[in-house]
Amino acid sequence: MTVESQVQPERFVEDSRRALTNPLLQRALSIATVKATSARYEAVTHVGVANWEQLRERAHTIKKHTIENLDFYLEQFAANVERHGGKVHWANTAADACKYVVELAQRRGIGEIVKSKSMMTEEIGLNEALEHAGINPVETDLGEYIVQLANERPSHINMPAIHKTRSDVADLFAEKLGVERTEEIPEMTALARRILRARFAEAQMGVTGVNYAVADTGTIVLVENEGNIRLTTSLPRIHVAIMGIEKVVPSLRDVGVFMQLLSRSASGQKMCSYVSFLTGARSSTNDEAPDEFHVVLVDNGRVEMLADEQLRESLYCIRCGACLNVCPVYRKIGGHAYGWVYPGPIGAVLTPQMIGLERATSQPFASSLCGACGDVCPVKIKLPDMLLHLRQRIKENGHAKAENGHLLERLSFRLWAMAMRSPRRYRVIARLGRIVQGVTGLRVPQWSNTRDLPPLARRSFREQWRQRPH
């Protein structure tokens, strides 16, 4: 579990209301998500719908097969990593994973590590654990570097600083880096490059996540546009890769399928700037490879999710971010309102499972059920169905908070069921409703705060039919 102080999924309602009244955030989200979705749409159109659907289906099949045989493939992956000089650590919890990394750094006398963007390291709270042990983690992805300076969490899976305008970044750099303020993006980028290059030059240990872990070769695959992953995995003498156990795929050929889907789904690119396939540690002094290669396999609730047949598919996620970009709710409230590491539709499905149903009661309800997330998911996760499953569980387990108008809601549905069970009762209640509408207007408590009730007609269809001219 992440550091408690930063986990606040319970505050979803207040935080999303606040996000809605922030005009700069609204503008930033709008620009970024529209750009990403139109780029994705163009890329998919170019591929051709039939081809694209075939790829999605195949990707889904690979994930299903792998997850249903996860024990076999994880064991194969670990054996191959070790065969090529790597070390594998099996971590049950976030704390176990952090402990391994911290103790490794301490044993090697390392005071600072460079790291690339990794949602997994956010999930386990690695930075906090390292800082607590007196080790300095340096975020090297530009977006992550920005949010680290701002002491904030990333608000998107791929675009961590999506909520920041260039003016925000200019202020931040001027304040935290002690430089002259500039809003020129190339200048700000060049400054970050210079500063981070100096850290790379000294770094003894690099930490990354993993996009795909290939079981039959013990290879990990990492994708990026900036080049900081290549630096993180080739300059320091130690490389630690931290991954959720669901990241494993059977073979290299399978990676080929995912690579056709990932960048297109994330940003509309055919292929991102750099893809690194890394296998093992150096075997001789003549190798351009780190001395040590460590893989940390993290459970942190995934094994439990595996047991849940209705929600198991959420483990197929390849973290492309497409569902976020297309979600009408994410587009308005941004990532921070979701209260934990993963936002958007996938976040609304993962957070209740990993943090607890009783703490994330709002997230699965924050959906218009438009189904766009399910349509764009490259691995065909049935996200809309899962949101419904979670809603049902929240209601059945009595987790829904009073704030959700729980009692009133039950009453309203009971009334509605009564009315619908008999035509006579229905006519009486409809007539009553028309009278109330005429006098005070019809309102449903809470519900009417954000929605309009369509007006009841002055004469029902039956009445009009009876009074029709013969």
Add this chain to the structure above:
Amino acid sequence: MSSSYQLQQRMLARIRASLGRSVGRSAPEKLPLFAGQVSANGNGRLDAEFESEIEKVGGRIARVCSSQEVTAYLESLLPADEKISVAISDGSLIEELRIGESLACKTCVVRWPKATRSIEDYKRELLGCGIGITCADYALADTGTVVLLSGREHHRLISLLPPVHVCLLPVERIVPSLPALLDHLSDQSYSQERPPHALTCITGPSRTADIEQQITTGVHGPKALHVLLYSN
């Protein structure tokens, strides 16, 4: 303190329990092969497609067929007013064409250290280089990607640290796509006792859009990528 093996066995047991199994599986039946992919390359030449694609992603490309043409191109990249260091890898085509020797009079040449010099010094020198020249082992036509496979040639850092990367690509090394390459390598390099440490796919210069979705190049990796398509 649980040993690594115990941790492994316990997690695997819990996974099996979640999946409703009590015993481990011998190899599950493999999925049937999948031929589907985005680009079906029936028509058109691979080199023409590669040229078109690499330009779309902001890479530069030139066709060369002799050592002189390569040297001339490289010399055109050298700044007129200052002497910079150029890193040259030990790729076989580069050595065959004697690129290092041709440039030695015009610039300071940095190479992969043979026995004596330390890797740390080498890295520091590379950080001061203006251009890095390597070969490419393969290229992907449908995405305009060059592929570097670690092993004989030491091009991993030279292709990354200097702000300009020049890549010498023999035209016959272009393959249709990543799936095609992975298919081929699965039975070749990756079936061997020691697979390559790093296979790097490079598609254009380094880029980011993290600030207001505006694209800037040369964030961490090279700002410019030049591919010299070599045939003779």
